Amino acid sequence: MSFQIEPDRAAAFAKAIGADPAAGVPPTFAAVYSLGATAPQLFGDPDAAVDFARLLHAEQEFTWARHPRPGETVTSQGQVASDVTRRGMRFVSFETQTTDRAGQPVCRSKALFVIRS
Amino acid sequence: MSTLVVTFTKNQIAAYAEASGDHNPIHLDDDFARTVGLPGVIAHGLLQMGLMATVAAEAASGAHRLRRLTCRFAGMVVPGDTVTFTAEPSGAGKLELRAVNQRGEPVLTKSSAEVIG
Numbered sequence: 268m269s270f271q272i273e274p275d276r277a278a279a280f281a282k283a284i285g286a287d288p289a290a291g292v293p294p295t296f297a298a299v300y301s302l303g304a305t306a307p308q309l310f311g312d313p314d315a316a317v318d319f320a321r322l323l324h325a326e327q328e329f330t331w332a333r334h335p336r337p338g339e340t341v342t343s344q345g346q347v348a349s350d351v352t353r354r355g356m357r358f359v360s361f362e363t364q365t366t367d368r369a370g371q372p373v374c375r376s377k378a379l380f381v382i383r384s
Numbered sequence: 385m386s387t388l389v390v391t392f393t394k395n396q397i398a399a400y401a402e403a404s405g406d407h408n409p410i411h412l413d414d415d416f417a418r419t420v421g422l423p424g425v426i427a428h429g430l431l432q433m434g435l436m437a438t439v440a441a442e443a444a445s446g447a448h449r450l451r452r453l454t455c456r457f458a459g460m461v462v463p464g465d466t467v468t469f470t471a472e473p474s475g476a477g478k479l480e481l482r483a484v485n486q487r488g489e490p491v492l493t494k495s496s497a498e499v500i501g
Contacts (some may be wrong), residue, residue: 276403279399279402279403280400280403280404280434282399282403283396283399283400283402283403283404283431283434284400284431284434284435284437284438285388285390285435285438286434286437286438286441286447290441290446290447291447291448293434293437293438293447294437294441294447294450294453295430295433295434295437295453298404298406298430298433298434299403299404299405303404303405303406319408320410320416320419320420321420322408323457324428324429324430324457325456325457326454326455326456326457326494327429327430327433327454327455327457328452328453328454328455329452329453330451330452331450331451331452334447334448334450
């Protein structure tokens with residue numbers, strides 16, 4: 268999934284988290300360009316059968332090789348790393364790798380979602 | 385130690401929904417949120433993490449120096465809650481991160497950051 272980091276959107280995101288919009292792309296804008304660019308493939312997949320209303324985002328980790336620049340286009344690939352059910356709760360670990368145009372790493376996202384039954 | 389105290393509002397949560405593209409109605413629609421067993425709308429975990437990152441960036445002397453950020457979303461945050469976010473150096477290249485609500489309950493746990501030296 269290719270994603271262009273629109274400077275205006277990154278600035279609006281910065282304001283929403285109390286950061287300086289002039290300080291570049293906020294680190295957790297990775298929630299948009301990395302996790303957000305790939306999560307629809309998980310939630311939209313009928314086989315994954317994720318009930319949005321019962322979904323809780325339990326844990327999140329971002330690891331950056333570098334932070335992208337405003338206007339830059341990055342590419343992200345997501346995959347389910349594990350999917351287990353324990354005591355009626357389903358735990359889905361979803362990992363995303365984001366790279367730049369040269370194929371060099373930018374960010375890795377690891378999200379843990381819990382789906383209540 | 386860097387600190388940010390935030391009293392959450394519906395407007396702020398809506399602004400984050402708009403900027404992030406996460407329009408899950410549990411963050412925007414009280415009636416819907418109640419139908420899935422919530423007290424009303426709740427803040428996005430990633431909004432909390434974004435605010436945490438803003439504090440971590442200040443403690444790291446620049447957002448571009450953050451290399452890793454980890455959070456567990458341990459408690460719900462609703463409009464009207466006041467959360468104190470703190471970032472404190474905890475060894476070489478590491479920050480310990482805390483987010484505690486007005487009742488002293490942690491809302492983010494197992495939270496830490498790594499910064500470049």
